Amino acid sequence: MSEFLQMGGYAAYVWSAYGITLIVLVVNIWAAFRSHTGALVRIHHENRPERSGRQPTVRQIT
């Protein structure tokens, strides 16, 4: 296991590359979902100004 983690002396390079890749993937997922639900919530308030105090519960997004 520790041999695997050492990556033949390239641990710092290999793991930082994979770590940054994971971060980019996760941030992309978060941002894409936020752009969708964010638009839903915004339109929900815009179309009916009287319900702007109430947060919609977005159960299913299809």
Next chain:
Amino acid sequence: MTVTLRVRFVRWFHQLASPPYVYRLAGQLAPWFAVTAGLLLLTGTYGGLVLAPADYLQGDGFRIIYVHVPSAYLSMLAYIIMATSAVVGFIWRIKMAHGLAVSAAPLGASFTLLALVTGGIWGKPMWGTYWQWADARLMSELLLLFLFAGYMVLRASFDDREKADRVSAILAAVGVINIPIIHYSVEWWSTLHQGPTIAKLDQPSITMDMLSPLLVMILGFTIFFAWLLCKRLQGEILNREGHARWVEKLLEEITR
């Protein structure tokens, strides 16, 4: 038989310009893309980090290839998709096509940045430097990042969405010139970046046990991109169609 098929195809083609149809289609496709991408990325990462043998020259350092090449390839694919749909939107005045281009831009920019960063990390132990300004591959990929950024900044500078669609489509179309430059840069100017490994017509210069995880990762990245493209397109359709009746009905359905 053929007539009904053609009628169906034409109808389907017209539906692709219809916002509620595209919104629903994207919503239905997204979970399938998510599961497939997740499985492929996990399999490919295991294959790349564990199963593939160490390189005879670069040792385990070469394993960065499994994140670097897919992100670099995806950065170009994203640009081609963005430019193509922007041009289609420009010529036939299809809003959905512009929406697709807008959705592809931030995804493409992030994978371009990832390709540059993982390339730098890989370059340090192998070339002795993170970056070199004189390398054509590095410069053309950096230009790709600026093209994505330029597309988004240019759009943001217009209040009128239709004007933003048309002007940004021109920028996207002109920038396509950069794609073959990125691809052939390592052959036209051989400086720091190594030559092509798999994208060669005759024989890829890589063994099967090293190549197969890479192909799995490339496919995984592509489907991951398709997943988030669907989600972003849904958001973009809502931004454009916010006051349409079908959106109001949809909101009533999901907030009931």
